[in-house]
Amino acid sequence: MKVVFDGTPFLLEKTGIGHYTENLVAYLINSRPEEQYYMFCISLRGGHRLKSVSPPLEGVEVKGYNLPANFLYYTWWRRTSLLPVESFLGEFDIFHATNYQAPALRHARLVSTVHDINFVRFPEMQSKGIRRFISSLPRLLERSRMVLADSRFTADELGEVYDLPAEKLKVVYPGLDPVFLAEPIEEEMETALRAYALTPPYLAYIGNLHPRKNLATLLEAFSLLRARGLEHRLAVIGGGGLGRLNNTEYRKLMLRVQDLGLEEQVTFTGYVPDERLRSLLAKADMLVFPSIYEGFGLPPLEAMACGVPVITSRRASLPEVVGDAALLLDNPLEAEEIAAAVEKLIADPALRSRMVRKGRERARAFTWENAASEVLEVYDRVMEGD
Numbered sequence: 001m002k003v004v005f006d007g008t009p010f011l012l013e014k015t016g017i018g019h020y021t022e023n024l025v026a027y028l029i030n031s032r033p034e035e036q037y038y039m040f041c042i043s044l045r046g047g048h049r050l051k052s053v054s055p056p057l058e059g060v061e062v063k064g065y066n067l068p069a070n071f072l073y074y075t076w077w078r079r080t081s082l083l084p085v086e087s088f089l090g091e092f093d094i095f096h097a098t099n100y101q102a103p104a105l106r107h108a109r110l111v112s113t114v115h116d117i118n119f120v121r122f123p124e125m126q127s128k129g130i131r132r133f134i135s136s137l138p139r140l141l142e143r144s145r146m147v148l149a150d151s152r153f154t155a156d157e158l159g160e161v162y163d164l165p166a167e168k169l170k171v172v173y174p175g176l177d178p179v180f181l182a183e184p185i186e187e188e189m190e191t192a193l194r195a196y197a198l199t200p201p202y203l204a205y206i207g208n209l210h211p212r213k214n215l216a217t218l219l220e221a222f223s224l225l226r227a228r229g230l231e232h233r234l235a236v237i238g239g240g241g242l243g244r245l246n247n248t249e250y251r252k253l254m255l256r257v258q259d260l261g262l263e264e265q266v267t268f269t270g271y272v273p274d275e276r277l278r279s280l281l282a283k284a285d286m287l288v289f290p291s292i293y294e295g296f297g298l299p300p301l302e303a304m305a306c307g308v309p310v311i312t313s314r315r316a317s318l319p320e321v322v323g324d325a326a327l328l329l330d331n332p333l334e335a336e337e338i339a340a341a342v343e344k345l346i347a348d349p350a351l352r353s354r355m356v357r358k359g360r361e362r363a364r365a366f367t368w369e370n371a372a373s374e375v376l377e378v379y380d381r382v383m384e385g386d
Helices: 016-031 069-079 128-143 153-162 186-195 215-228 242-257 274-282 298-305 318-322 335-347 347-363 367-386
Strands: 001-005 036-043 062-067 095-098 108-114 146-149 169-171 202-204 231-239 266-270 285-290 312-315 327-329
Touching: 001 016, 016 036, 016 266, 016 285, 016 367, 062 128, 069 274, 069 327, 095 367, 128 153, 128 312, 146 153, 146 367, 153 169, 169 266, 186 215, 186 274, 202 215, 202 274, 202 298, 215 231, 215 242, 215 285, 231 274, 298 312, 298 318, 312 318, 312 335, 318 327, 335 347
Parallel strands: 001 036, 001 095, 036 062, 095 108, 108 146, 146 169, 202 231, 202 285, 231 266, 285 312, 312 327
Antiparallel strands: none
16 A cells, blocks of 8 residues: 655654655554555745655655745635646555645545634734635545544534534544653753753743734733742743744734733743653743644653643543643633633642643544554545545
């Protein structure tokens, strides 16, 4: 069986979808090495990006091509009957789309992973580029033999919004990157702290700066806590993957930080690679993740694996992911509720210990071995369906 993955996320700094694809392929190879796996990369802005794409792991062949952006968008993504991938790669069996789009296919079967549909639920929060990028999703879902969802929540949303039949949907939980299960080394943690000018104690947030992440309310809550004598700093870790929208939100958040007089207490780290992210998490007092919409919500699991207690929202997929191993906010848009949860976790060592223990157990339940096994079952089902 020949399986081709969209390697486009590897042309830039890897964020969520890039990590998802890399880990999935790695564990597919471990589970069934006799199959053939390819990464198909296309560059819209110059061939130099293709030169930076190397096989993310042994056993994967990268096929990269440079196409003009206008040609790619209008001829390939928008008119799916033209220039199938087989014109570049020859015949293969399955194309697995993990980034909301798929090119034309001649005979190959299409399997798609949908991580969430926040752009449907919050259209007012999307940039023009994002709206254009995901405009072909209905067609992608129609073409797909099977659609994988990162959570039951996302599967239910896909069924409701796009009227997908249940037999076409499969929930496959992503796994936790093993780097977060490794015991952190003190020297590495100190190096990471110096690199990002952080000094414990601090509260941590992980993720991009999209408005649905609810960072504005987190800043309000942090301001309340500082006014009550909290000595912690706030580390906003991450922030990649949104292009101009991310820059716009960063400017808005920085203005709010200045208005609140928190310039010396809030640190925006920017993109952090996983190895250093583990170190920054391990040194955090807790993760505060008040997002109002997540298709899966990986940061809480990453924190749990590092032995860090978690405060998150009773919204979207988050209760499904964290179970009873985190403190859940009934109204994450209320700054006082976030502040009260932080104070509760600081004041109650027994609660903190219980959350740490349950969190480690919960994080270990999400493995890439399980995910790869379930995806291979989907591939087999799709192949047998012809």
